[in-house]
Amino acid sequence: MWRNIQTELVKIFAKPRSYIGFVAIAIIVSLIHVAMYVDGLNYISFITGPLESAFNIEGKILNGNLVCFIILQTLIIQIPLLVALVTGDLISGEAAMGTIRLLMTRPLSRTSVLFSKFFAGAVYVFILLVWLGLVSLGIGLLIFGPGDLIVLKSETITIIPADDTLWRFFAGLGIAFISLLVVASFSLLLSCYSENSIGPIISTMAVIILFTIVGSMDIPLFEKIKPFLFTTHMVIWRNMFDQELDYPLIYNSIMMLFGHIILFLFIAWYSFRKKDILS
Amino acid sequence: MKKGSLLFLFVWMGLWAQGQSSPEAIKLLKGVTEKFNKVRDYQVDAVIDARISFLKILPQKAKVFYKSPSKFHVESKGIAILPKQNFDQLFTLLNNENNFMAFVSGAENLNGVSNTIVNVIPISDTSDLVLAKLWVDVAQGLIIKSQLTTKTNGTVLIEYFYGTWKTLALPDKTIFTVDVKRFKIPKAISADINSKTTQEDKNKPQKPGRIIISFSNYKINKGIDDKVFAK
Numbered sequence: 001m002w003r004n005i006q007t008e009l010v011k012i013f014a015k016p017r018s019y020i021g022f023v024a025i026a027i028i029v030s031l032i033h034v035a036m037y038v039d040g041l042n043y044i045s046f047i048t049g050p051l052e053s054a055f056n057i058e059g060k061i062l063n064g065n066l067v068c069f070i071i072l073q074t075l076i077i078q079i080p081l082l083v084a085l086v087t088g089d090l091i092s093g094e095a096a097m098g099t100i101r102l103l104m105t106r107p108l109s110r111t112s113v114l115f116s117k118f119f120a121g122a123v124y125v126f127i128l129l130v131w132l133g134l135v136s137l138g139i140g141l142l143i144f145g146p147g148d149l150i151v152l153k154s155e156t157i158t159i160i161p162a163d164d165t166l167w168r169f170f171a172g173l174g175i176a177f178i179s180l181l182v183v184a185s186f187s188l189l190l191s192c193y194s195e196n197s198i199g200p201i202i203s204t205m206a207v208i209i210l211f212t213i214v215g216s217m218d219i220p221l222f223e224k225i226k227p228f229l230f231t232t233h234m235v236i237w238r239n240m241f242d243q244e245l246d247y248p249l250i251y252n253s254i255m256m257l258f259g260h261i262i263l264f265l266f267i268a269w270y271s272f273r274k275k276d277i278l279s
Numbered sequence: 280m281k282k283g284s285l286l287f288l289f290v291w292m293g294l295w296a297q298g299q300s301s302p303e304a305i306k307l308l309k310g311v312t313e314k315f316n317k318v319r320d321y322q323v324d325a326v327i328d329a330r331i332s333f334l335k336i337l338p339q340k341a342k343v344f345y346k347s348p349s350k351f352h353v354e355s356k357g358i359a360i361l362p363k364q365n366f367d368q369l370f371t372l373l374n375n376e377n378n379f380m381a382f383v384s385g386a387e388n389l390n391g392v393s394n395t396i397v398n399v400i401p402i403s404d405t406s407d408l409v410l411a412k413l414w415v416d417v418a419q420g421l422i423i424k425s426q427l428t429t430k431t432n433g434t435v436l437i438e439y440f441y442g443t444w445k446t447l448a449l450p451d452k453t454i455f456t457v458d459v460k461r462f463k464i465p466k467a468i469s470a471d472i473n474s475k476t477t478q479e480d481k482n483k484p485q486k487p488g489r490i491i492i493s494f495s496n497y498k499i500n501k502g503i504d505d506k507v508f509a510k
Contacts, residue, residue: 054458054460056360056363057358057359057360058354059355060358147358155333156335159357161357243337
């Protein structure tokens with residue numbers, strides 16, 4: 001299995017499109033760092049404005065932790081596209097190039113092939129998130145230094161002490177990893193039904209956008225379906241930045257994410273076992 | 280705000296008719312300022328505990344620096360939320376009799392201590408302060424409570440609790456009570472799509488914000504470099 005995963009990783013990293021995510025993250029993070037360095041105080045006055053109308057705020061507001069949080073908040077929405085670019089191509093790419101028939105002539109079960117591709121995709125997602133953490137938090141702290149983190153929610157502002165932030169970032173990135181595995185398994189599932197890569201990639205993004213819109217609208221009808229949408233639970237990483245953590249809520253969301261991964265992988269496995277590779 | 284302006288107008292007209300401050304009020308305020316005027320400078324450790332409905336923040340340690348007549352600086356390692364009013368602002372105003380008009384408007388018993396209520400109105404029309412209502416403990420010559428009506432920040436209630444340094448009118452604890460508006464920004468901006476606001480939440484009256492500042496380890500009249508205030 002490990003050899004298969006290695007082979008799949010070699011295939012992933014041999015494709016130029018796999019580097020789009022790393023380059024995109026580096027460019028976006030660098031742009032945000034430069035913008036924050038030049039005019040960050042003006043930008044964050046938007047965050048502190050309502051508070052400053054009634055109170056004085058003392059201390060270093062613009063710091064590496066805040067800049068990293070702003071970057072994560074901005075990028076976590078876009079990263080599923082970067083993940084789907086790679087994982088949506090895992091089966092359909094082989095089908096499009098005709099290599100899937102060659103692959104199946106090897107003495108490997110279809111189950112082994114599918115799960116090797118999924119785990120290779122998971123390794124890719126992990127490396128992508130490590131890169132994101134490194135450039136956003138690591139370089140952010142180098143440029144702006146440490147400081148208390150202001151977390152903006154729609155009706156509250158939470159201020160977390162600087163020495164209490166690092167583990168929260170790690171935990172947040174850990175939950176983001178599980179969330180992106182949902183995206184990877186979903187695009188892998190769609191990939192099993194497609195003969196080209198564009199379909200699964202676009203469909204994955206379309207579903208994420210649709211679910212996100214449904215999730216952000218306060219309409220009673222949508223309230224009933226929200227708990228079942230994986231996008232509702234994908235943003236639970238932000239709850240790691242509450243002053244008092246709501247452990248049951250976080251646990252429930254993580255379980256829902258794992259449930260989605262298992263469901264998507266099961267459907268993908270079922271369809272891939274029966275997939276006609278001769279057409 | 281309108282109420283404050285109207286009150287100011289009536290009180291000012293009354294005093295204008297009299298032409299001067301009440302001698303009793305001036306005598307009381309002199310007793311209060313005399314104590315604080317012995318302080319040329321001080322440095323004190325503070326713990327700032329902001330209790331505001333929409334803000335979740337742990338108590339923050341800070342250092343407060345003051346140098347007469349009006350230099351003031353707060354230094355904290357992390358982010359601290361402070362009231363708009365400096366702790367010394369009132370004394371700066373009260374130090375010059377020509378800056379304000381004052382009169383006694385009554386008496387009130389607070390925690391078993393009889394207090395005289397003094398109303399102070401700044402003469403300058405550019406002053407942010409419209410009216411200061413002071414509860415003065417005559418026996419000890421200390422301001423126990425003050426209600427400041429300002430042009431820009433509404434009304435602020437300040438309660439003073441004295442201990443070790445009451446001889447210099449330096450409090451051990453100060454509680455600021457400030458009116459705050461409801462905080463709300465669109466979910467799309469905060470990326471907070473899971474938050475829910477019920478009708479019950481929307482109808483709840485907004486509680487005033489309280490900032491409790493506890494002071495300890497006063498270092499008085501030891502001299503403070505001006506560079507501290509330039510930070």
